[in-house]
Amino acid sequence: MNEAEQYLFSLPRFSEKGEEALKYGLERFRRVLSELGDPHRAAPIIHLAGTNGKGSTASYIASIATCLGARVGLHTSPHLFAVSERMRVDGKPAPSEWLARRIMQCKPVFDAHTVSFFEATVALSFLFFAEEGVDLCVIETGLGGRLDATNVVDSAITVITSIGYDHMGILGNTLEAIAREKSGIIKTGVPIISAVADERARLVVQQTALEKNAPFHDVYKEVMWQDETRDPVTTSGVFRTPVMEYGSMMLGLPGRHQFVNVAAALRVIETFFPKERLDVKSIHTGIRSVCEVAGLRGRLDVIQKEPLIVLDVSHNYDSLSVSLQYVKEAIALRSGHLFVAFGTMRDKDIRQMASLLAEQKAQLFVVPIHTDRALPPGDTIQYMASAGVPAQAVTNAQHALQLFSEIARPEDGLLITGSHLVVSQLPVHLLK
Secondary structure, three states, X not given: OOHHHHHHHHOOOHHHHHHHHOOOOHHHHHHHHHHOOOHHHOOOEEEEEOOOOHHHHHHHHHHHHHHOOOOEEEEOXXXXXXXXXXXXXXXXXXXXXXXXXXXXXXXXXXXXXXXXXXXXXXXXXXXXXXXXXXXXXXXXXXXOOOOOHHHHOOOOEEEEOOOOOOOHHHHOOOHHHHHHHHHHHOOOOOOEEEOOOOHHHHHHHHHHHHHOOOOXXXXXXXXXXXXXXXXXXXXXXXXXXXXXXXXXXXXXOOOOOHHHHHHHHHHHHHHHOOHHHOOHHHHHHHHHOHHHHHOOOOOOXXXXXXOEEEEOOOOOHHXXXXXXXXXXXXXXXXXXXXEEEEOOEOOOOHHHHHHHHHHOOOEEEEOOOOOOOEOOHHHHHHHHHHHOOOEEEOOOHHHHHHHHHHHOOOOOEEEEEOOHHHHOOOOHHHOO
């Protein structure tokens, strides 16, 4: 790690310190961007919030837009292996030399305003996109929405994906309260694409849109899709929107939960681009090739089929449920056993996750995560024992992979999950 990255990682990080690392108040961050030349005003912005699905949806939007001929900047978080992954143009991360130089140039401004790690990476993303002359920025919030550093933007379209129980100590203890925080990204008169399934949360989003005179588009009402999946490892479906019949498409990310993410991405693209730009063949390519075009990794990455090995950055109950269901369905056809390499944070609902793992009859490898915010492996094993989940400690995710390879039958499956800090313990070449 060079001097510049050492400085960047010395800034307060949520993954390390939790709420202690959060910097509330957007005016201070606006001053930071002002002193850097307001790079967030250089191109139109699609802004996304949500509990789960926003990274996948953002990547589908960016991939489709790139395949339609636009030059696209994509900001997502967290990263897996290199901080430059948070800022990509047409799927390519910012060059390490550019990042090191820009960090040191921005250091006086960052220090003067005591920015967090997340704020610094958002500012650097905007600078990179402005310098690259992108036509469109796709920006994913970090946590929440209303007070998130990314909410300084004047968006062209806003998107809210799923609403679920996560970060309740910060966002609220009810889905309505969490939805209210996420809805804070909705801007006056700006179209909002909603992929919120829960009726209570959806009503909060819709009411916020009404108050701000923002055209409201409900993906569940406006898009029709039909599951055509035949292979347990790949996913395909037929899509129809108010604008276009897309026919059968292969999804670049597996799992039936991706249908709603694709549907949201299609409505965003249809809202942003004029109809004459909507080339169906290019849109199919963008959806099918999202990992290659947008540079997305760690979302149900199938790295081996027999025995099945899947990597996923699921980090809460809802996302873990989806990941487990996908792997369980894939191995059920051949009567395999489910193994899970898992590590998590103190602020997650470990009891619910343990119950979920028990329901799926999983055998656990407990992976340590080396951060103050992590739940120690010994505590995880205790929770699992209470739920009846057999669990053993391993030294890291790669150790879990090795143990699985030694005992697995061809029909078995391993899911490596719980946090991006679990998946990032694996060699980078294993991911797409």
